[in-house]
Amino acid sequence: MEPVSTHQADRSQTVVEWHRNGGAAVVESLIAHGVDTVFGIPGTHNLEIYRHLKLRGLRVVTVRHEQGAGYAADGYSQVTGRQGVVLTTSGPAVLNAVAAAGTAYAESRPVLFLASGLASGAEGLDSGELHDTKDAFGAMACVTKWSRRAESTEDISASLADAFWQLTDGRPRPAFVEIPHDYLAGSWRGEVAQPRERRQLPVAPDRIEAAADLLIGSQRPGIVVGGGARGVSSLVRELAERLNAPVLTTCNGKGVLPESHPLSLGANIRLESAHTWANTRDALLVIGSELSDSDLWGGTITNSHIIRVDVDPAQLRRNASPAIGLAARAEEAVPALIDAIGSRRGAARDSDAAALRGVFASEADELGLSWRALHAELRAALPSDVIITGDSSQSTYFGTVHYFPVDQPNSLLYMPRSATLGYALPAAIGAQVACPDRAVVAIVGDGAVMFSVQEFATAVEQGLGVVVLVANNGGYREIREQQLSLGIEPVGVDLVQPDFAALAVALGGYGEVATDAADVARRAAAAIGRDRPTLISFVC
Structure with missing residues (x-):
């Protein structure tokens, strides 16, 4: 990459010619992964990153507290379907962002937390360097899916490429990269590590066929969708209409099926009457939901006819055990189910969705x-x-x-x-x-x-x-x-x-x-x- 120069907006000063340093490695890596916006606060140790942000055309949203940066990046990620990026300086700034990282982990949201760190070799010495904290890296590592401290200036781009891959490979959750501030200032001679393709998670055809048969043969089918189904809204609608199956959502799944649709039961999964409905289905398809206490508010799903779709194999048997488990992304499993159902349609039956909405509304009013x-x-x-x-x-x-x-x-x-x-x-x-x-x-x-x-x-x-x-x-x-x-x-x-x-x-x-x-x-x-x-x- 050739050095470039620019001027500040008021043209009164010439900005120093572009530096090919660790800060540039960060910004070029962000651009390679499609990032055009970052949320954060500049500080003494991350200024070599900030040197390049405006120069390279990224939007910089300066918040008033690093926790706010994390929640803003979370909101940004949800509505764009892309990764959110948080940029902090070292030490206490990292700790300020921990609560937001914990939220992104709990809610399965791909937010990258990127921070400068103490100089290489200074971590753990308790020597009193500026922003010295006992173990800010360890604190963030405890609440993120994956974390790494870059080992050199040349390792920065590869570390970021690995982080971006971790954000969406498997269950989407936050990642953290810490870069010692001397590496950010150091000369960078390497190349930008390019984005990696996420792994495909093919679904076993025999399980898909078994799930399709159970759904088609049911007299009282139902569908529960969580946040893991947000990318397949139109397919959920097609599947629900083929089966004439009402759709109940979690809070994170709200709107996956338009709530104006005749088969929508809304985001009422916390209600006791909704639990009764779910537990009396003779086929219950659950797509991308934990079915956790935070969804059910003390209720349980004990149905023995559950078909469960989840990108996280370990999640398939948490909180409710399925008759058929499909370890796959909703984007892979739902089209496969539709194809397996083919021209077959569910039995002509009344879904009772309208009456159920009335029951749920009465309980919500309590x-x-x-x-x-x-x-x-x-x-x-x-x-x-x-x-x-x-x-x-x-x-x-x-x-x-x-x-x-x-x-x-x-x-x-x-x-x-x-x-x-x-x-x-x-x-x-x-x-x-x-x-x-x-x-x-x-x-x-x-x-x-x-x-x-x-x-x-x-x-x-x-x-x-x-x-x-x-x-x-x-x-x-x-x-x-x-x-x-x-x-x-x-x-x-x-x-x-x-x-x-x-x-x-x-x-x-x-x-x-x-x-x-x-x-x-x-x-x-x-x-x-x-x-x-x-x-x-x-x-x-």
């Missing part, structure tokens, strides 16, 4: 009725393809999940297994960066938004018209209710909160206060497409 009116107003007012983000707040798991129907996957960005706070706002930023022409709305509780409210300034700086709806109930209502149910006098849950609308204005955006559900929806619709973010606070 805990979530107070959120129904708000979401009905929002659904009527917002664009059909709006992207909603949520925290582990009642507004999401009692509200959006059940009462805000969507017709495409990745329309609700949420993390039901990690169940963290501080996710919704930075995830909305990542989604808006990825999809500037779509409306993006974060619906979040007042307690949760305070974990990452500083990222509102990031949205201002980036000129992103995200809309943030803050449901203000004066603290941590869910935890307060749990304390009361256990006979504990509420402690630590009633919080002093700021004037959220004024805070939004102080951070450079728009701030408003709504009076009721209809007013929230009207204001949210009006805020879409603005030149900067809008925060709308309302009491609930």
